[in-house]
Amino acid sequence: MAGTRRAQQQHNAYDVAILGSGMAGGMLGAVLARNGVRVLLLDAGTHPRFAVGESTIPYTSGMTRLIADRYQVPELMPLSSFKGIRQRVSRNCGQKQNFGFVYHREGSAQRPDEVNQLVVPSAIRTETHLFRQDIDAYLFHVAVKYGAHPRLATRIADVEIDPDTGAVLRTDSGEEFRANYVVDGSGFRSPLADKFQLRETPTRANTHSRCLFTHMVGVKPFDDSRTAAKHGQPNPWHHGTLHHVFDGGWLWVIPFDNHQDSMNPLCSVGLTLDPRKFPKGELSAQQEFDDFLARFPEIAWQFEGAKAVRPWVSTGRLQYSAHQVVGDRFCLTSHAAGFIDALYSRGLTNTLELVNVLGWRLIAASRDGNWSRERFDYVENLQQGLFDFHDDLVFSSFVGFRDYELWNAVNRTWMLGTMLGNVMLEDAYYRFQRTGRDEVFLDLEQSKQPGSPLPVSAGFNEMGTLTRDLCLAVEAGKVSTGRAAEQILQHIKHADFISPGFRLGERDTRCFNMSPGKMAKNAVWCRREAPPEIGPRMINASKGLVRMRLRGGE
Template identity: 80%
Template sequence: MTLQNNTSAPRRANEYDVAILGSGMAGGMLGAVLARNGVRVLLLDAGVHPRFAVGESTIPYTSGMTRIIADRYKVPELKPLSSHKGISRHVSRYCGQKQNFGFVYHREGASQNPEEINQLVVPSAIRTETHLFRQDIDSYLFNVAVKYGAVPRLNTRIADVDIDPDTGAVLRTDKGEEFRASYVVDGSGFRSPLAEKLELRETPTRACTHSRTLFTHMIGVQPFDKAPAAKAHQQPNPWHHGTLHHVFDGGWLWVIPFDNHADSINPLCSVGLTLDPRVFPKDDTPAQEEFDAFLGRFPEIAWQFRNAKAVRPWVSTGRLQYSAKQVVGERFCLTSHAAGFIDALYSRGLTNTMELVNALGWRLIAASRDGNWSLERFAYLEALQQGLFDFHDDLVYSSFVGFRDFELWNAVNRTWMLGTMLGNVMLEDAYYRFTRSGNTNVFRELEDSTLPGSPLPVSDGFNAMSKLTRELCQAVDESQLAPHAAAQQILDCIRDADFVAPSFRLGLRDTRCFNMSPGKMAKNAVWCRRDAPPEIGPRMINASKGLVRMRLIGG
């Protein structure tokens, strides 16, 4: 792929190769990728920067994909966003560290059982993850896009879009201004102008997950490690060093601190309460009052917020889930949050966004050069986005069913752990082979799948486990199966799986916390070479080599 900077003006005024609606994470990063590679980009947004946004917690897949996009598309300014160290040194000291995913299970009216906890620790060999202070990150990406030549139009609301399959799109603002583009990428979120104009929303949504949320930023949130309820906890890593999820029948509460390391200058903490409205119906109660009433029902969670105050207005939503029956059409594509949304649980939103930027970037660059904007070129993005939506819906739906009973939740949580860890293996294997060869075809290979959207499409066993988990949780939801029986079947499936190293012991009930220690890594390396399936072992070996290399060079 030949790279060039886009420093010249468009061939005609207000005429572009690609118009991007929305300049958040998706729009800013995609705009930077395209403009860096010579695409004439118009970056439109109804708002301005800086601005408040949620979607603040990364996972290893997010950071790995950011690193791939930076190197694949030759945008070095993106590379710092692939690690907590890079962000703190080069982008913002207002972001927090994320060393773990923590889950503490609560029952209303009962003391928290110190055995009912789960934690997945990010391996110390990488420690890349971050709690993103989004207003800084989004502004940074927007400015990188503009630096490379994307034409910014903030405070510009698109009122109408007309698309001609042969010539492209005409976009009209609410003030009567017109822009023309060969292709439109809508990254504007739920209120997508294209979804509305083309009637793309599924009504009702096909999502099985049912949740709403209220959220804000707070000051004065105490580390849960200091709470009386946490004194008997024996998790491997402090709760405050990562993203903490308080889970309970009917929902979960996130605590995402930005002040949890010495270099941070941000005293804030992101807090959100996500509830199943069938268990916790929404009424006209103000969000702060609803939050306080909830804490009154769970005093051991409330300890963490005894001195906390919201520093910005609460946002209280209706049902979060929405979807689209079509996300790719002639001359347009909806990115992840314009296409649909499930729930913030497991921090998949940013990951799905990066997936789309990576898969869409090279297609748009190629189309801007050869003039082929055919639907066929972009068809994969339809399957990918719908697959990502459905996989996440299955997982979150199963988790909400699991929240009713710790034993079931304890089992479902393992399926998420495996998807997170093994999906990252797929990505790091591809990145390692790319660094060795410089051949971008390794990333095209990731698209060659009959199960787009699955974190581990190469493993029949993994995908069968995911399907079994969903079916068992549905049986529990319909009162056809006891939670403990479903939990045992899930654990048995994991214990017998050929794609899981036995040394991980994830099929055992009491492996509630997982830390990839050097000892586990050594045992896993032996398993990879001797007993792992051929679709897993070599990929794990390559991923490990790549991560060690990244650590040694300070990436």
């Protein structure tokens, strides 16, 4: 009997136990199992299942390519482009050619010049609206294919951790598993956050928002409305992620049916509100959504005849955080560690950042037996930095929603972070492809600004601090929205980290499309005028993206 118990315990022993088999757990499980790590992949639910976090950005796609190559998991490569997903993973996903923002005032007609759009360059158009139930299931199956041990419909009731020997995980049915290390990617209801009382109460986040969301059928392309006919933006709204923004919140529209090969009639819809301006009452989510549309008839046009195909989810305040995410023999990743808001689609990006920096550490620990907390210290700094950067950006945006001029300025800071963060990533990936040296990525971990998209530029990081502080002053009634907007644009106009030819510091550069002509002028700026920490990186990034396009990765 004792021998049977010992055999069972040995059978249930792993290097790494991952709680949660969503995007983070599935991808990390695939990376680890592919590299010989004994992985236990636990989840209280099953696949396929509904999930939000559906819109990628160029950094997401770039990081997916990087992880696929760095950790030699070729099955991840199709997820790095719309073309790859459509051909090899799922035809239920949508395309994303732009990030679109239409500003509205309650009780007033929408003004045609109050729109903003960032177009993904046609030369590197990789972005996707992910139908998450297909993507998450695909990643889970890749992890299992490489040897991860799956345990779905298995709820963890307790975790005990000994810094010297590892963890014991107990299910609600009394089953036990042992692991040298635990990665908690389970989300808000993190067992480890509860067990070790890691949540900050209250959260340090400045952002305040709540959300109601669902999938719908019958949502009309906004381009067909009389309102949109006056806009003249570079790319159709329906070809990307559309954000309707207004004082106190924003509404996302993420279509999965916006290309001819789509087999999915659904559209992801979510209304995000500041609860201090729009308190959550007794109305159902559908009633609250209908009441909102009644106040914004130009938005309501898009939803005439649309119907929810699944129950609405209505949340309380979205923001939560942890004062600690790394401990002895454990780590909280991404949404287990904290969350700000879906604005700007950074959730998936932050998830992949954590997969990348955790991957090599866990592989090394499984080989040399060194599971010390010190090995994972950078993960703590990165996770907290990503949280704070996103909080500053989203908080500033919600303050900006009060007045179009301020929103127009804050939106530029997001544009710059999105574009320049991708430069940092593609430069590193290009150098890795050229040399095969993993040290390229380890060098990036020496940053004094973990979590910043462009840690090498003092001017860029000063822009973020300036914007946040000005928006705090606006919220406190100490600075007008117009004055804050002027100062932000002036900082960008005189910045050394972006080509002045892009005119992103000009009020009327509301839409930006990186055309081939602009790319050519930028190359000249990189070689002649750009600071040394920017120019060479932009040149390498461009070379790498051209190489990717020539290989058919668009």
